[in-house]
Amino acid sequence: MKFKYFSVLVVLFFILGSKAQTPKEDILFSVDGEPVYVSEFLRVYNKNLDLVQDESQKDVDEYLTLFTNYKLKLKEAKALGLDEKESYKRELATYKKQLANSFISDAKVTEALVKEAYERVSNDVKANHILVRVDKDASPQDTLAAYNQILKLRERALNEGFDTVRQEVHNGQTIFGEELGYFTGFKMVYKFENAAYNTPVGEISQPFRTRFGYHIVKVFDKRKSRGERTVAHIMIGLNSQDANGDPEARINDIYKKINQGEDFEALAKQFSDDKSSAPNGGRLKPFSGGQLSAPEFEDVAFSLEHIGDVSKPFKTKFGWHIVKLYGKIPVAPFEVLKPELEAMVKRDDRSRLIDEALYSKLKKQYQISDKQPALDYFVSILNDNYFKRTWELPEDFTLNKPLVKIGDKQFTYNDFGLYLLKSQRGLQKREPFKIMVAKHYNAFLNSCLVKYKEDHLEFENEEFAHIVDEYRDGLLLFDLMESTIWNAANDSTEIQNFYKTHKANYSAPERIDALVASSSKQKPLKKVGKLLEQGMAVDQIKKLVNSNDNIEVIFTQGIMEASHQSLPKDYKFKKGLSKIYKHNSGYVLVQTKEVLPKTLKAFEDAKGAVISDYQEYKEMQWVKELRKKYKVIIDDKVLNEVKEKVREK
Secondary structure, eight states, X not given: OOHHHHHHHHHHHHHTTOOOOOTTSOEEEEETTEEEEHHHHHHHHHHHTTTOOOGGGGSHHHHHHHHHHHHHHHHHHHHTTGGGOHHHHHHHHHHHHHHHHHHXXXXXXXXXXXXXXXXXXXXXXXXXXXXXXOOTTOOHHHHHHHHHHHHXXXXXXXHHOHHHHHHHHOOSSSEEEEEEEEEOTTSXXXXXXXHHHHSOTTOBOOOEEETTEEXXXXXXXXXXXXOEEEEEEEEEETTOTTTTTOHHHHHHHHHHHHHTTOOHHHHHHHHOSOTTTGGGTTBOOOEETTOSSOHHHHHHHHHOOSTTOBOOOEEOSSEEEEEEEEEEEOSOOHHHHHHHHHHHHHHSTTHHHHXXXXXXXXXXXXXXXXXXXXXXXXXXXXXXXXXXXXXXXXXXXXXXXXXXXXXXXXXXXXXXXXXXXXXXXXOOSOOOHHHHHHHHHHHHHHHHHHHHHHHHHHHHOHHHHHHHHHHHHHHHHXXXXXXXIITGGGOHHHHHHHHHHTGGGOEEOOEEEEEEEEESSHHHHHHHHHHHHTTOOHHHHHHHHOOSSOOOOEEEEEEEETTOTTSOTTOOOOSEEEEEEEETTEEEEEEEEEEEOOEEOOHHHHHHHHHHHHHHHHHHHHHHHHHHHSOEEEOHHHHHHHHHHHHHO
């Protein structure tokens, strides 16, 4: 892990749960006269006790050192004016706005949409559709023409057969007739999804409109979702060096050994090129339909019926695979999926329903009337210049006349007038002034309601206020570390100088150039050993010990470290032919051609580790300077009391 990310974690540990203290509380220490209270230290210490992996950080003295370093950095960040940077203010404002959405949205509407979404991701729909394209801002005449056309196509589909009409009318420009196959919730725009899920199997929906135009959908089937699979795989990469240029032949050899009764997991550990799963016998994390980037892999995994079933070798863009089924799980319970579904709902077209519910709630909270007589005045001052984007407010415009009041904030004619001025820039189509002003006013009022609520949320909601404070400090310290440590560590000259003075820390381990023969039995390896001693080539040995129908031995060769999956743990590097070792439920024989000694890594090979070490070194020096700049005073008596409290737990 790069040091910068460790530093961020330490920052997060300290900011979680912190808030302002009262002067009556015991002061544990001060930084340049600024007090830090016992309650804050204990709260942060106890909250993060289970998060830290380093046992030293659980020691109060060690943790106090980290905590004072954190406070020193925060002091420096404010002294440098980082909290006054426009980029900092913008990012904080953006975060507050995003966070506020989760606090002010209508929970009941969201809950209903999440439950509906769960029902839909639990079921798949198979459907085809016909679409008559029409722009969402099309004229009334074009819209009516498209609607009439889709009505006629539906009538034809009912009489002539849906797919017959679909294939005949598809032109890929104005009319689309497409096979959609199976899909689930969130795979289509919300209106389309509604039509598909609400149409009975075998029937054709009524026409409905999305942003693409008018559709009709025929539903062919509905089924329960395929759920989740847990599988293991053996993969031979397309460019695998161990496969000697023929990954398909190697995967087929492994498949034959599986059919001969050899252990799948042991073979995965020895031969799979997926280094992340090989140590676990090839096992992958559970996945559901559509989650993987290799559809072929998914299809094979879901086609396996019984636990323990093994697929035939198949190819994806990553290489050749054999898959074994370990688990079949249906769609997760609602409570498990709920957080993920809620996030998806808020990003989807469904969010409009949530927004509308929020606006209604805020109007009720701030007692805003649906009627607005003043709109007639704004209709009267508009003219055709508005559609040319050259309209201006009239000279006799009444700026300060009250328009609407939200809470304690009065909005005036001028506020809405300026909104109209700005809105003309994005005008897309001509429509009656009365309709246009009503739309703009609704948008203006809704945005003002939300903005007012957001601006006052820190005073209304304590939890929201705490989270914002945490992010505020975390963002500030991230900027400080980036400008002081991480960016400074990009100085190539300094990094190279650091490498030169610490070369001994960067070396490649001892390795071997070796051939490893693996088998489930000792006898074939004894034969391989004799043939290797006679100097016979590997390709010839393969032909003697293996056949098309029976693979006794698999060979792996190349440069290997002691940790290589093919090598037994107790193998000692030595040139020549080894004894036969028991390894991964089988046996291996190693022929070491050359032992490559431990060597210093070139700068380019060690660069990542050098940069990480340099960042750590630079931060340590920087913290020492901060301790000289800002005086830290610790109350030893209070510290001892803190230690007593910790020991009592």
